[in-house]
Amino acid sequence: MTRIDHIVHVALGERAYDILIGPRLIDEAGAILAERFPGRRYGIVTDDNVAAAQLPRLTAGLDAAGLGYEVITLPAGEGTKNYARLEQVVEGLLAARLERGDLVIALGGGVIGDLAGFAAAITRRGMDFVQIPTSLLAQVDSSVGGKTGINSPHGKNLVGAFHQPKLVLADLSALDSLDRRQFAAGYAEVVKYGLIDDPDFFDWLDVHLDEIFSGGPARGEAVARCCAHKARVVIEDEKENGVRALLNLGHTFGHALEKDTGYSDRLLHGEGVAIGMVLAHLFSTRLGLAPGQDAGRVEAHLKRAGLPTTLADIPGTLGSTDTLMAAIAQDKKVQRGALTFILTRGIGQAFIEGNVAPEAVRAFLEEKRG
Amino acid sequence: MTRIDHIVHVALGERAYDILIGPRLIDEAGAILAERFPGRRYGIVTDDNVAAAQLPRLTAGLDAAGLGYEVITLPAGEGTKNYARLEQVVEGLLAARLERGDLVIALGGGVIGDLAGFAAAITRRGMDFVQIPTSLLAQVDSSVGGKTGINSPHGKNLVGAFHQPKLVLADLSALDSLDRRQFAAGYAEVVKYGLIDDPDFFDWLDVHLDEIFSGGPARGEAVARCCAHKARVVIEDEKENGVRALLNLGHTFGHALEKDTGYSDRLLHGEGVAIGMVLAHLFSTRLGLAPGQDAGRVEAHLKRAGLPTTLADIPGTLGSTDTLMAAIAQDKKVQRGALTFILTRGIGQAFIEGNVAPEAVRAFLEEKRG
């Protein structure tokens, strides 16, 4: 008796798939997979935190459904998204004798989803894979849309592939074992959808923030709305040649800050995005594009969620403005020298600006760190 | 004044591209690229042999056309198709600050084409690339069709991506610096096209073999016919879900032999394919599928080309039959346990057989090595 509260269909033709959202989908994954993909074997990729908190539920269901599987467990954390771990996962899938028709399951947050999805993309030139996102960030963002990859010393996510999953199972109860800081980091991406083009959703979040954090029905509703939003964008622009770049709101600044803090616990991805979104609003205000009070509302909302919103909120000392600028220039959203930023005309009115002068960014950053 | 003798169009919709075949295309590449891809920068990937013999012609043309480029030179040989070299190429492309719209050029044989193409596929989640194949094997086979990848300790080409080039430039004069053994190895793949489904081409090769080896007009004609054949197959079945597997005629045995000889100079890829094609014919004869005299004609033709045709032709001692069988089972053409082989009803009548009994293969191998 599978309880599915929401289904979001990602209509990508041959690559179409469903996102199922419900309270106990990890327990039910075995039954769902056995029905949807008869006769496959499974390579489960996870990290040690998720293995401790959630893996037994998954394997119990696979066992009950009589499905064969191997588990590859990696250390938790962004540092795992590297070449050596990629090789380890690919070799692990091959060692398990998984064939091209078998399935990789990514059980974990965005790190595991990105890494396992990329490993699936390149093992035997492309294996199918299923996302079982266990962090809020992964449920509302990284598990949907097929971007997979690892980090390079030159920057985040610079190596990867577009590889769509065959199915996404978002189990809301999995979030119960996620710590509050991680939950808040994922919440930054939830807010992002409102800020891009859905001011009503932002208003709704302002009302339901506490319920989302405490696990009421608004949590599932929020996850579903975010997935639907992301699915819409991905359908329109699968390979990020256009509008999909809007999803990078806050990310150019955010990535530079993450790089500067060494992709460490000092600043989580979503925390960088939170600060980045505030900076994007303030920068847009500075350029005379957006009303100042919108930046204020964004900042206040993210603060209520317990997120950092200013450069000063980052523990430790930041690198020089030159270092930050270099990171921004190396970010993959740079096109032929000019800087591309997601700017905004106010809450729910983000747009892509491909012609931002580096000097303006530098001056703005200098002031904000001041 | 570019002289192009043959153009083969690979009609893959959004991913369509041309294969240009001519006597001096490396010298003319700068002009051709400047015209077809204005405003790009180039990352040239090559190996040390090809860098010595052919790179100056390419860079002179790029310089003359005013194009910016960086060169990444790797050691020659199959051993280069590994994870560490992949990382080196990707990081080199990033260090050169090549952007998603820039172009990777693979200048070399199949090793460089496969590796550089794969690096292009995963750098920034997909950069464009151009193949400039310099070995006969690369011109007639590996540069066309978008299969890219590296080897795993578990087997050849087990890690990779489908990533079509934007253009292929086959310069016939490049083959003048290729040694005879390598030329012959590439020639095995030429013969393969006849054996699959074109008995007239096999007859034509029997007449023109010497002219192809000595560099007469039949050489360009042979390259063009092979490219046209491969293009046709790739158009029909880009991702190898069906007929494309026919191109693996001789390759299941061949890969097992290559693995057993450590991907070394003991046995070149094409040499393994030559032996593998003879074995595939003999095995088909053994199974009562093909007339024995066809296997004899194939063997005689490959011998005339200076290629090995029997297990005894491989220098050194082969591994056990168990080892060879394990390699065959790990080959990626295995589907759900049963062995898939390309068998034949005679010259030009190959077909895919998905249900070959491992015991029959084992008994056949035992006898052939005996």
Ligand SMILES: NC(=O)c1ccc[n+]([C@@H]2O[C@H](COP(=O)([O-])OP(=O)(O)OC[C@H]3O[C@@H](n4cnc5c(N)ncnc54)[C@H](O)[C@@H]3O)[C@@H](O)[C@H]2O)c1
């Ligand atoms: N592919 C995309 O489109 C996309 C989009 C956004 C972000 N990302 C990537 O996602 C990554 C960030 O994702 P993340 O925040 O989920 O990071 P993460 O995967 O590192 O997870 C965060 C932490 O929470 C733990 N965790 C996850 N689920 C848990 C659970 N249910 N119970 C207990 N602990 C749990 C993890 O072990 C980890 O320590 C970044 O690498 C980012 O680049 C990708």
Ligand SMILES: NC(=O)c1ccc[n+]([C@@H]2O[C@H](COP(=O)([O-])OP(=O)(O)OC[C@H]3O[C@@H](n4cnc5c(N)ncnc54)[C@H](O)[C@@H]3O)[C@@H](O)[C@H]2O)c1
């Ligand atoms: N992608 C595909 O569809 C496909 C198809 C067939 C084979 N392959 C792969 O191709 C590889 C074999 O290709 P290959 O035989 O070209 O091997 P290769 O790239 O190693 O080239 C063979 C040798 O010739 C040298 N060489 C190449 N061109 C030269 C030139 N013009 N002058 C002097 N030296 C030259 C190289 O340095 C090397 O030493 C294998 O890895 C195989 O798996 C791929």
Ligand SMILES: [Zn+2]
């Ligand atoms: Zn993000």
Ligand SMILES: [Zn+2]
């Ligand atoms: Zn081959």
